[in-house]
Amino acid sequence: MSMVSQPDGRPEEPPDTDIGAVTTARSGGAGNGTGTGTGTGTTGAGAEGLQAPEPDARHRLTALQGLAALSLDAMASVAYGPESIVLVLAAAGGYGLGFTLPVTLAIAALLAVLVASYRQVIAAFPNGGGSYAVARTHLGRRTALVAAASLILDYVLNVAVSVTAGVAALTSAFPALYQDRVWICLAVLVLITAINLRGIVDSAKAFLVPTAVFIGAILAMVVVGLFRDAPASTVTADGHASVLAQNATTVGALLLLKAFAAGCSALTGVEAVANAVPAFRAPAAKRAQRTEVALGALLGVMLIGLSVLIGRFHLQPVEGVTVLAQLADASLGHNWAFYVVQFATMILLALAANTSFGGLPVLMGLLARDNYLPHVFGLKADRQVHRHGVLALAAVAAALLVFSGGDVNTLVPLFAIGVFVGFTICQVGMVRHWRLERSPGWRGKAALNGFGALLTGVSAVVVTATKFTEGAWLIVVALPVLVLAFEAVHRAYGRIGERLGLGRVPEPPRRATSLVVVPVSHLSRLTCEALNAAVSLGDEVVAVTVTYADPDDRPATEALRRDWELWNPGVELLELPSATRSIGRPIADYVTDLTARRPGTRVTVLIPEAEPAHLWQRLLQNQRGAVVAHAVRRDTDAVICRLRFRLEAGNRAS
Numbered sequence: 001m002s003m004v005s006q007p008d009g010r011p012e013e014p015p016d017t018d019i020g021a022v023t024t025a026r027s028g029g030a031g032n033g034t035g036t037g038t039g040t041g042t043t044g045a046g047a048e049g050l051q052a053p054e055p056d057a058r059h060r061l062t063a064l065q066g067l068a069a070l071s072l073d074a075m076a077s078v079a080y081g082p083e084s085i086v087l088v089l090a091a092a093g094g095y096g097l098g099f100t101l102p103v104t105l106a107i108a109a110l111l112a113v114l115v116a117s118y119r120q121v122i123a124a125f126p127n128g129g130g131s132y133a134v135a136r137t138h139l140g141r142r143t144a145l146v147a148a149a150s151l152i153l154d155y156v157l158n159v160a161v162s163v164t165a166g167v168a169a170l171t172s173a174f175p176a177l178y179q180d181r182v183w184i185c186l187a188v189l190v191l192i193t194a195i196n197l198r199g200i201v202d203s204a205k206a207f208l209v210p211t212a213v214f215i216g217a218i219l220a221m222v223v224v225g226l227f228r229d230a231p232a233s234t235v236t237a238d239g240h241a242s243v244l245a246q247n248a249t250t251v252g253a254l255l256l257l258k259a260f261a262a263g264c265s266a267l268t269g270v271e272a273v274a275n276a277v278p279a280f281r282a283p284a285a286k287r288a289q290r291t292e293v294a295l296g297a298l299l300g301v302m303l304i305g306l307s308v309l310i311g312r313f314h315l316q317p318v319e320g321v322t323v324l325a326q327l328a329d330a331s332l333g334h335n336w337a338f339y340v341v342q343f344a345t346m347i348l349l350a351l352a353a354n355t356s357f358g359g360l361p362v363l364m365g366l367l368a369r370d371n372y373l374p375h376v377f378g379l380k381a382d383r384q385v386h387r388h389g390v391l392a393l394a395a396v397a398a399a400l401l402v403f404s405g406g407d408v409n410t411l412v413p414l415f416a417i418g419v420f421v422g423f424t425i426c427q428v429g430m431v432r433h434w435r436l437e438r439s440p441g442w443r444g445k446a447a448l449n450g451f452g453a454l455l456t457g458v459s460a461v462v463v464t465a466t467k468f469t470e471g472a473w474l475i476v477v478a479l480p481v482l483v484l485a486f487e488a489v490h491r492a493y494g495r496i497g498e499r500l501g502l503g504r505v506p507e508p509p510r511r512a513t514s515l516v517v518v519p520v521s522h523l524s525r526l527t528c529e530a531l532n533a534a535v536s537l538g539d540e541v542v543a544v545t546v547t548y549a550d551p552d553d554r555p556a557t558e559a560l561r562r563d564w565e566l567w568n569p570g571v572e573l574l575e576l577p578s579a580t581r582s583i584g585r586p587i588a589d590y591v592t593d594l595t596a597r598r599p600g601t602r603v604t605v606l607i608p609e610a611e612p613a614h615l616w617q618r619l620l621q622n623q624r625g626a627v628v629a630h631a632v633r634r635d636t637d638a639v640i641c642r643l644r645f646r647l648e649a650g651n652r653a654s
Contacts, residue, residue, distance in 0.1 A: 060281040065204035066291035068211045070276055073158055073269030073355035074295055075211065076348045078218060078302045080165070081107075081266025082310060083323040088259040090317055096255070097316065103259045104307035108300045111267060113452040114423065115296030117430055118274040119289050120445065124433060126285040129366045130275040130359075131426035136370070138432040139425065142483070147425040148367055149482035151275070153475060154418035155356040155363075158268065159397035163188050164406055166350025181406035186398060188350050193394040196357040199385050203358070207351050214344040215298060221341060222305030225312065225331030232333040237318045237326050261462040266303055268419045269352070270295065271426070275359040353397070361389025371493040372486040417467070417475045420460035427453030512602045514538040515594070517638075519587055519607060519628055520545050520573070522556075523563045526645045530608035531569055533643055538604060543573045546586045583624055584631025591636045604639040605632050611644040 061069060085103050089096040118130070125133040132151065136144035163185050171178045195203045273292045280287040306327060309315070313330045317323060328341040361377070365386050368378035376388050427449045434446040464472050497503070516538030518530050534541040543564075547557045557575070564573045576586040587605070595603055609625040612618055629640050 060284075061204055061279050061287070061291075062281060063287045063290040063294070065208065066273065066276075066280055066287065067294055068208040069204035069279075070272045070291065070355055070358045071269065071295045071298075072207060072211060072348060072352040073162065073272060074267070074299050075214060075269075075302075076162065076165075076345075076352035077266040077268055078299065078306060079322070079324050079345050079349060081263050081303060082306045083317070084262035084265055085259045085307075086310065086315075086317050086323055088255065088262045092255060094314075094316070097314075098311065099256060099259070100310050101304075101307045103256060103263055104303055106260055107263045107266065108304055110264070110452065110455050111270065111296055111300050111303075113448055113455070114267065114270050115292055117427060117449050117452055118271060119292050120430060121274045121426065122277055122285050122288045122292065124430075125274075126277050127366070128275055128277040128279075128362050130271050130363070131422040131429070132275075132363060132366065134426050134429035134433065138429040138436070143425060143429075145372065145483045145486045146479065147422050148363065148372070148486070149479050150418035150421035150425075151271070151363055152360065152418075152482065153478055154268065154422065155360040156393065156396050156400065157418070159189070159353040159356045159393065160400040160404065162352035163192075163350055163397070163401065164404065166346055166348075166352075167406060170346055182402060185401045185406045189353070189394060189398055189401065192351065192353055192357065193390060196354065196390050197385060197387060203354055207354055210344065210347045210351055213340075214348040215302075217337075217341045217344045218302050219305070220337075221328055221331045222302070222309060225309040225327065226305075228312075228331065231313050231330035233329045233338075234326075235334040236321050236329040236338075237316075257458070257462055258466060261459045261466070264420070264456075264459045264463070266299070267423075269355050270299075271419065271422060272355045272359040276362045278362060279358065356393060356397075357390055360393050361386030364389040364392070367486070371490050373489060417460065417464055417472055418479075420456050420463060421479075423456035424453050424460055427456060512600060513540070513598075514602045514604065515540040515542070515598070516604045516606050517587070517591060517594070518543045518571075519605070520560075521624070522560060523567060526608045526610055528569075529645055530606060530643055531571055533641075534606050535571070537606070537641070541571050543571050544576055544587060544590060545573065546578050546583055547575045548578055548581065584628045585635075587628055588631040588635040591632060591638050595636065595638070602639065603636075604641055605629075606641045606643055608643045608645060611646045613647050617647075 082100070082104065085100055085107075086097060089099055089103070092099075121130060121134060125137070127133065129136070130151065131147040132144050135147045164181075167181050167184050167188065170184065171181055177184060192203075195206050270292075273288050273295065277284050277288045280291075306324070309327050309331060310323065313327070315323065315326055315330070318326070324345060325338075325342060328338045332338050332341065364373055364377040365380075367373040368375050377386065377392070379388060380386055430449040431446045431453065434442040434449065464476065468476070514537065516534040518534050518541065520527050520530070520543050531541065531543070545557075545560060547553065561573070561575075574590075576590055578586045591603055591605060595601075605628070607625045607628055610621065612621070625642060629642060632638055632640055
């Protein structure tokens with residue numbers, strides 16, 4: 001027999017749940033209930049889920065913390081930027097090395113242009129995103145996706161290159177560790193990931209001291225070197241072969257252009273602050289601008305200072321010893337100060353990966369908001385952490401580390417191309433921004449951005465051309481592939497949004513007859529609680545049990561039938577015979593048949609499950625509820641309700 005239960009009044013509005021489309025339709029997204037409008041670019045309530053209106057200031061950055069969290073990539077580039085210039089100019093012999101300072105000054109000028117530009121980007125686009133946000137507003141959707149793809153590639157490669165470079169410095173000092181370099185790289189990556197999962201502020205605090213030590217060591221080395229007329233020591237370079245070309249070429253425009261492009265690798269990371277503006281405390285834009293200026297000033301001073309020392313000491317690059325090590329030896333002598341510089345450089349190179357962990361998850365959150373990435377990347381944890389973005393970045397970087405065998409030379413040819421593409425797109429977008437805004441002094445600002453776009457565009461072409469056969473072709477292929485992937489995700493959200501009717505006023509709610517199906521296998525307090533909930537939810541309730549023809553199962557079936565009749569709960573018990581040992585399929589088939597016979601009835605399958613008091617006790621459960629839920633979800637459109645009966649003090653059901 002069936003029981004009919006009529007509620008006394010209208011039920012209360014249900015709380016938010018994870019039942020995809022229901023919550024999603026209200027929030028304007030598709031898939032998880034925290035997204036945005038699909039296909040229209042209109043941000044609904046889901047944007048509030050992505051960006052908390054009043055976040056806890058403790059979990060956001062000050063200007064000083066921002067320098068530690070987001071500048072490590074740029075700061076660490078002084079370890080290889082000047083060396084990249086010297087190695088290119090070495091093709092022209094000692095005469096060519098005399099152009100190190102002019103090339104560095106040109107790079108410093110470009111750095112000033114970029115800092116001024118990104119300072120303007122921060123003010124104009126305080127929600128972050130950098131070149132992606134600029135391109136999306138002024139250059140169109142496809143260009144914005146190219147910018148986003150280039151930034152993602154650069155951020156991922158930065159993690160792999162930084163970690164391998166730091167570990168390479170360690171294995172150079174301790175050669176016995178060379179065979180274990182891949183495991184060391186992965187261990188460093190796990191450490192950085194774990195720190196970033198605690199929040200960007202915690203990572204900034206953890207890396208503040210190494211950053212300060214490195215900056216202090218480099219500046220001290222420059223200042224001391226300027227007061228020396230000759231190198232204090234050349235022990236580091238003694239016995240190493242010079243890499244100066246024997247048949248020196250002439251210093252022409254092409255060589256200088258290649259040196260300029262190679263040295264521009266020191267500019268990677270300049271854009272990170274503009275990408276992560278929402279990570280700063282209020283006023284976020286002002287703090288981010290101060291951090292950007294401080295980053296540019298420190299980086300420019302260190303690059304120019306090191307280049308001056310290269311010319312002052314007539315330094316020549318040698319095999320097996322970095323230019324920075326030679327400069328430390330020449331300025332400070334081969335003593336404890338030399339080892340402080342080397343150790344600080346090694347640590348900062350490894351920690352430079354933190355820049356990517358600070359910038360990329362924010363960018364992925366913006367892409368998720370615009371429906372170009374799964375909405376899960378827009379979710380934030382309690383500490384303002386885009387946890388899924390952090391884990392995704394770590395996973396891809398780990399794969400690159402394993403693929404490259406922990407060899408930095410395998411990854412370097414792929415590095416810095418993406419950032420130049422992003423630089424160029426951002427500069428062009430800002431030119432259009434000033435032309436449209438026409439604020440006071442807009443012509444000068446547009447000219448500055450246009451000049452920067454020309455320089456970074458030329459650098460992007462030169463770097464790609466010179467490194468194409470060394471592996472840069474992979475980036476050229478990966479960029480359009482990523483853009484196509486973004487488009488595919490966007491189309492999928494568009495189709496989902498169309499099916500959900502997002503952006504349209506839905507029909508008024510209407511009541512339908514409700515029938516609740518309760519799977520049971522025995523009688524217990526769990527069965528009683530399940531039926532209590534069922535008769536509260538549905539107009540009709542039916543209990544079902546799967547029976548088998550096997551003689552071993554007959555006693556249990558007969559016992560359940562007998563006990564049910566004795567209990568007499570007022571709910572029909574329906575036996576579903578099964579020729580196989582399947583549990584979920586017979587119930588799913590019954591629900592399918594029920595839906596076909598009663599098309600106007602809303603069918604709900606209420607699955608009672610015990611919730612153990614301790615996590616380890618879940619291993620003792622048979623998971624029958626999960627099996628039934630999977631079968632019903634896969635084969636029917638019925639509503640699934642999983643009732644948890646907590647095995648705790650008081651034994652209350654929830």
